[in-house]
Amino acid sequence: MNTKVSIAGKTFKNPILTASGTFASGQEYAQFVNLNRLGGVITKGVANMAWEGNPSPRIAEVYGGMLNSVGLQNPGVDRFIKRDLPFLQNYDTRVIVNVCGKSVFDYLEVVERLNDQPVDMLEINISCPNVTQGGIAFGQAPKMAEHITKEIRRKSTHPIVMKLSPNVTDITEMAKAVEAAGADAVSLINTLTGMKIHVRSRTFALANKTGGLSGPAIHPVAVRMVYEASHAVEIPVIGMGGVMNAEDALELMLAGATAVAVGTVSFANPTAVTDIINDIRQFMVEEGIQDINEMIGAVHES
Numbered sequence: 001m002n003t004k005v006s007i008a009g010k011t012f013k014n015p016i017l018t019a020s021g022t023f024a025s026g027q028e029y030a031q032f033v034n035l036n037r038l039g040g041v042i043t044k045g046v047a048n049m050a051w052e053g054n055p056s057p058r059i060a061e062v063y064g065g066m067l068n069s070v071g072l073q074n075p076g077v078d079r080f081i082k083r084d085l086p087f088l089q090n091y092d093t094r095v096i097v098n099v100c101g102k103s104v105f106d107y108l109e110v111v112e113r114l115n116d117q118p119v120d121m122l123e124i125n126i127s128c129p130n131v132t133q134g135g136i137a138f139g140q141a142p143k144m145a146e147h148i149t150k151e152i153r154r155k156s157t158h159p160i161v162m163k164l165s166p167n168v169t170d171i172t173e174m175a176k177a178v179e180a181a182g183a184d185a186v187s188l189i190n191t192l193t194g195m196k197i198h199v200r201s202r203t204f205a206l207a208n209k210t211g212g213l214s215g216p217a218i219h220p221v222a223v224r225m226v227y228e229a230s231h232a233v234e235i236p237v238i239g240m241g242g243v244m245n246a247e248d249a250l251e252l253m254l255a256g257a258t259a260v261a262v263g264t265v266s267f268a269n270p271t272a273v274t275d276i277i278n279d280i281r282q283f284m285v286e287e288g289i290q291d292i293n294e295m296i297g298a299v300h301e302s
Contacts (some may be wrong), residue, residue, distance in 0.1 A: 001284055002291045003277075005039070005258050007236045008159035008184035010120050012094055012259060015292060016249065016277050018262030019240050020044060020098035020123060020163070021070070022274075025084035026091070032270035036079040037277060040094030040238035042261055043084065045125055047100050048109035050076040060196045062204035065215015065242065065264060067194050069208035072100050072125075077113045089118060096121040096161065104148055107156050113158045121159050124149070126178075127165040127190045139190075142177035153182035161238060164188040164229070166218075171225045172232035179233040187238035187261065188229060189222045214264040216242040223255050230256025230297060243273075246279030254299040255294075 003014040004187055015038045018026070025043045026035050035041065049200060050226035053073025060067045080097075088095050095184070097119050111122065126139035126148060138144045145162070162178040166189040175186050191212025195203035222241025224301045239257030242264070243249050249260040264274040284292065 003093050014039040015259040017042050017261040019261035022263035022266050032273050035091040035093050038093045042096040043098050045072045045100035046077050046080045048106050055207040064217025065275040067211035069206045069211035077110045094120045096123050098123045102126045105150050110200040111156045123163050125163045142173050146181040149178040149181035149183050158282045159184035161185040161187050165190045173263040175233045177228040179235050185236040189241045190223050192218050216244050218242045226252050226257050227255040246276045253295040
């Protein structure tokens with residue numbers, strides 16, 4: 001039975017990854033999860049300097065998931081290299097570093113610092129606001145997405161995965177723009193923008209007013225966008241969004257994802273990622289599937 005998948009020339013032992021922002025670099029979960037069993041770890045976002053993130057409260061539970069406005073709090077790339085990468089090198093799993101920034105210069109600083117580091121790929125979070133363009137996210141305008149992808153592709157020695165925002169009119173235009181600029185893969189979806197208001201106090205649940213909605217409520221949106229993106233580009237797609245179990249992960253693969261990142265469910269069930277790996281293997285046994293790659297894009301009309 002083969003559970004290996006390949007993205008940009010890198011082989012993953014199975015298609016299950018951790019979603020950025022939900023697993024840090026694995027230290028908090030190592031007591032619950034054998035990181036050696038994962039296809040890969042996508043780290044929390046790393047910037048060129050430490051970010052404090054947004055003020056509290058910045059987490060709120062909602063129907064079908066949660067809102068967060070953490071604001072990409074992170075210790076900065078230097079501390080990440082000194083503290084987190086050595087920890088991850090203790091495990092036999094692929095390491096994908098999520099990179100964030102507020103300008104092209106910010107991104108390129110991190111990319112260049114990581115060029116000689118033991119990482120397998122970079123996931124570029126283009127949902128960050130571009131401070132030179134009035135706060136518009138790089139991932140909300142095809143030309144901006146194409147520009148930053150092209151600049152990062154020129155500087156990076158690692159394969160780059162562009163993480164796409166669902167808060168756009170047409171996800172295929174974004175996917176095609178970053179593919180044309182040299183992206184090795186795309187990942188989607190990032191969180192949807194949402195809001196929660198406490199009725200009795202008449203106050204916002206989050207200090208930032210709005211936050212990113214994640215969890216099972218966004219899963220159907222993720223399936224639709226993964227399907228659309230995978231049919232618009234030739235490069236691999238990493239799917240994510242509301243994956244709670246093996247069936248959700250396999251649904252994204254049927255829609256066209258080569259690999260699947262698991263996020264919010266880990267807050268409720270710390271062993272979710274390995275549970276999903278186990279259940280996918282059991283599904284393959286039950287269905288007589290010899291190669292997990294048979295599932296990629298295999299949906300058909302009934």
